[in-house]
């Protein structure tokens with residue numbers, strides 16, 4: 001098309017999808033109201049980043065590779081500047097980290113180092129799904145990184161409504177049966193630990209049943225464990241991958257929350273056998289990665305590798321200070337909610353996350369994207385409507401509160417401000433939520449599938 005002599009570009013239909021704009025929308029609100037306290041972003045607490053020291057570690061990584069390969073230091077540095085193996089240069093260190101911190105026993109050949117967890121998801125979706133035929137099931141609501149990506153790739157997504165403890169295996173089973181009439185259910189995506197956005201954790205029994213269902217119905221499980229190292233209470237439950245005897249789970253990890261997000265290092269574990277190939281699924285998927293990012297930057301891998309070399313593979317000593325900070329923040333937020341919402345006891349409720357960065361606040365009125373700006377402008381606090389994460393368009397009476405990247409004082413003040421907004425909303429009776437709005441007992445809907 002031509003306008004005033006300049007050509008214009010017609011975008012694909014998916015650009016209209018609100019999913020693709022959700023994060024921009026929140027960022028714009030944060031930019032527009034810089035004085036507001038924001039409980040919106042899922043960021044790690046940056047006061048614990050140790051970037052300068054970790055950059056210095058790159059030299060020790062190169063030196064170790066020089067010693068291992070018996071080359072000169074000059075040669076080791078020169079080689080370090082080259083294109084390198086598509087699936088990564090720190091796979092053995094990652095395999096050791098998985099063994100030590102997650103009880104996951106896999107070979108380095110089953111690991112692919114990626115540009116953040118986001119690329120791991122892109123590799124899996126682009127590599128394993130036939131658009132138009134294959135269906136991706138997702139625990140709903142869920143992280144937009146996967147659903148928006150599926151939308152761009154033209155992969156149909158079917159929501160599996162979550163209950164109070166995350167994905168409910170009974171609901172999953174019914175959804176698999178229902179969806180199988182419409183296409184091949186290829187995989188299920190879920191975040192069993194310290195879920196983003198809900199803050200819930202799946203029980204051990206539910207994990208076992210998900211694996212049984214995956215086996216029974218011949219599907220893969222994409223397990224995203226971005227927050228696994230942030231456990232605050234009792235001992236952690238095993239990940240699905242640690243329980244995965246039948247090789248059903250493709251595991252996605254990230255260093256964004258444990259080291260720092262701009263590092264852009266994540267990974268996937270795909271130890272499955274592949275029809276007609278002697279190579280692992282991770283190795284076969286390198287064909288996809290080689291066309292997305294060629295390889296994950298060696299500088300970033302070396303920084304990560306040096307940290308893992310220094311700690312013997314465990315992230316425990318690296319993450320303990322920021323985890324302690326986040327645990328305190330969670331407790332401060334829980335106490336602040338109890339205090340500020342005492343006038344609404346039983347009407348306004350919230351969950352107690354066992355880890356991670358988020359909790360869910362449930363209101364007796366709808367809180368939509370339009371309310372975000374009102375809340376920021378009139379009350380100086382920014383929160384995230386749960387609805388933006390929901391494929392079914394429900395969860396209208398819930399908000400996600402993030403407590404990881406704010407100070408304790410900001411938490412107390414921000415929660416008081418949010419309570420003031422809620423008082424006004426309740427007094428105005430402007431909105432109201434049906435009691436069942438966030439219940440998992442709703443009939444399964446595939447309306448949200450696209």
Ligand SMILES: Cc1ncc(COP(=O)(O)O)c(C=O)c1O
Nearest residue numbers: 116117118143196226254256266
């Ligand atoms: C559940 C989940 N998975 C993956 C990511 C993205 O990880 P990365 O920064 O490694 O791409 C996030 C980021 O917030 C997340 O919440």
